[in-house]
Amino acid sequence: MPSRRALLATALALGPAALAGCQRAPAPVRAGGVLAAGQPAALLIFTLAPERLIGWPRRPVAEALALLSPLADRPEVGALASGGRPIDLEAAAALAPTLALDYGDVDADSQGLARRTRAALNLPYQLIDGRLALSPAAFREAGRRLGVELLGEARAADAEQLLAALPRTGGPSFYLARSGDGLETAFPGALAVEALEAGGWSNVAVGGAGLGRVTAEQLAAWDPEVIVTQDAVFAAAAADQPLWCRRRSGARRRIIVLASRPFGWIDGPPSVNRLIGLAWLGSRDPLGPPDPALAANVAGLHERLYHRRPTPEEMLGLLPRVLA
């Protein structure tokens, strides 16, 4: 008898559309549009059941849409949760959703939002924990709620495999440079650095929480081995500046530029897109030039998460660049 993994592999080879066709009739929620509370939830829905995503809380820009399946061409409807233009509840009701789904924090605020929305729209509201380590469980839960259990199980298996392949220790010390001048960063435990920290990389930005601004001198004092950024414009400017490209010893510091389109590899939004970052962190040499195995892995993940396989030319722009 073929193993469950082999069955899954066969199903994966057939593609998401085939998988969706294998589903049983959705039990918990009747078929219909699903309202995403925020962009992380929208991406989770898009991965598992793109045809059920009513619209984006924030519509991806044209360059991002070009890298996604045409199924992503949905209108911007605003967000229930923070992080985007707030949706009008009446407008939300007019979209006739059958489910609202939130993916991210599950704190008291999020639970309060869930209660209020449920009461206002008389709508089932599913809140799913967005921590990266819980991605497999999130896929399973979302798959169940969206009526695509098998696909949810497949993506959960992907996430488990990627998490298991992470080295966990021995990574370089890093500083995540956000914003145009690079001086906005994420402190340990923030969603933006969850992937890097899960991969055993050591965040030098200690002493704060969440996102924050630091001074250039503080960065110099931390003296990280690696600067990580998803901002190509910043990286181009930083490549010539001693503050960013030189360590205090005088040695050259590496600046790693990760893709931010269609979605970031480690953040932007903090959703299932971060699985691609995990694939990179679990690759043979994340600090070296991208190897063919990583390229194949990334292309496969793009297809499974975004329903479109990048062309070889597009892959060149998607793979990490190490400025050293």
Added chain:
Amino acid sequence: MSRALKAVVPLFAALLAVTGLALGALMLGPLPTSPAALLAAAAGAGDSTAQLALSLRLPAVLTAVVVGAGLALAGATLQALFRNPLASPDLLGVSSGAAAGAALALLAGLAPWAMQGAAFLGGIASGTLTLAAAAAVRSGDPRLALILCGVVVGALAAALLGLALLAADPYTELPTLTWWLLGAFSRATLAEAVVALGLTSAAAAVLLTLGARLDALALGEDQARALGLPARTLRLLALATAALATSAVVSISGLVGWIGLLAPHAARLLVGETAARLLPMSALLGAAVALIVGQLARAFGPAEIPVGLLTALVGAPAFLALFISRAGRRP
């Protein structure tokens, strides 16, 4: 002590205080280096850590001095012109315009230096619009017209800023914009700080040259005209100069409130109302407050506290204390 010496002593003491604070700010920071190494680095020698520390601290210290002095100069000028102790550099809508300019540049994907340029142009545009709109009002109190036009232009710029905040990407652009709006002395490069210093110095030179004529204007336009002064032209020149100084400093620091309101009040207590003494004293006290706030912003851990928050936290109670103490002196 002669009268002239009495007038100079407080200014000299304030200058010494600013110099001391600036030197202290240059010596303090997370990079492990000594004052001797920093001195050597300033002379072009010294180890690489000291050179790095100096290259990072100097722009921040210069920015604090320029921003504090520029805002205080603009505040003192506006308070005199409007004969209103609540007048501040925000009055002409310049700060809101600068914020809207920076936000639009960020959304357009421009580089940080272009964002500061757009902030400067946004501030100048708002100030010009306010002055032009007020000039178009032919009847009534011209000061009231200016205040109302400033409120209107500021509201328009604030609406533009609100639209930009709504359109900003919540994971990338929105935090950047929020940090910009809250103010910082650490984001300008040395070249940008030097440009702002040049513009602010030019504004200071114009205002100090106006000197006694500003004092006459502070008495009211009728009195100024009675003294044979071209009151409208002088007022416009002083207002435009204050708007220039405000735009120049807000473009490198973001929104920093209270200094422009508080420093002139404190200066008035020390040297009186005469513009020739009030303006330099206001600038020095503004620079001193900015240097202190800039150090406080970095004193509580690696995450920098926005200086706009600190100036509000420090400025509001300080202003209240000043106000109460002055009110208490009344017969």
